[in-house]
Amino acid sequence: MYDLIIIGSGPAGLSAAVYGKRAGFRTLVLEKNPMSGGQVLNTYEVDNYLGMPGMNGFDMGMQFREHADRMGAEFEEADVTGIAVEGDKRIVKTRQRDFEAKAIIIATGAAHRKLEVPGEERLAGRGISYCATCDGAFFRNKTAAVIGGGDVAVEDAIFLARVCEKVYVVHRREELRAARILQERLFELPNVELVWNSTVNEILGNEQVSGISIHNRKDGQDRTLSVDGVFIAVGIVPNAEVFLDVVDADQGGYLAAGEDCATSVPGVFAAGDVRTKKLRQIVTAVADGANAVASVQEYNNLSNH
Secondary structure, three states, rough: OOEEEEEEEHHHHHHHHHHHHHHHOEEEEEEEOOOOOHHHHHHEEEEEOOOOOOHHHHHHHHHHHHHHHHHEEEEEOOOEEEEEOOOOOEEEEOOOOOEEEEEEEEEOOOOOOOOOOOOOOOOOOOEEOOOHHHHHHOOOOEEEEOOOHHHHHHHHHHHHHHHOEEEEEOOOOOOOOOOHHHHHHHHHHOOEEOOOOOOEEEEOOOOOOEEEHHHHHHHHOEEEEEEOOEEOOOEEOOOHHHHOOOOEEEEOOOOOOOOEEEEOOOEEOOOOEOOOOOOOOOOHHHHHHHHHHHHHHHHHHOOOO
């Protein structure tokens, strides 16, 4: 039986692994993907993580994993299907087998939200992407549309403007939600066109994306933009579904847990993007990993008495 099982190995999970080993816990990290790092692996450049300005996201993810490896955390590739509580035991169920621990930290992160419009499912991977840094190179000297108005959408548009001939940014409101510094960088780019007050009706194309049909919410007009690629950046949804029969969640489906990362179930903690929080950034995920382990220590001390 492990002292601690961490589900997920993004920044929150890897931070928890480091702190778990520092606390002297026998620590196991379960990760369904072949590689640790989470969403940061798909980030071209991270310029807001203290002391590492302009670092490539993939390299950062690898460094985080190396740190956890050096500390001696155990890793296993497994697809988690749920958790259960049996007395003092916390059980993690996976497609491979069950694992037992005194405490669990859920650090499964979040995934890209879909537009849910005609053509999206059919043309996925055929000109539709949810990761500009992963797929932007395929659209060199072509035209792309970014859907969204937050930090990720604007970062995607800035990145794509380096390789694409033209980039449309389609946003349903009249102003962007992204950080001011990102907006300023975007507005300086000559090959970016903002399409305000607009939503996507449909993504067009037979074998490949050929355009998008958009609706202007202000004047009610529909029009078509000819594009080779569509990059969807309209937010994220938590990877929490398999835990919802055991752990309480908020209205958005995020696991209900505060700064101490404690959930509604004693001995089960939630860290990083999967939990209720105001700011979802690498720095807050890493902090969650540390906070969660501090809470595990308190829980273990109490349960041992």
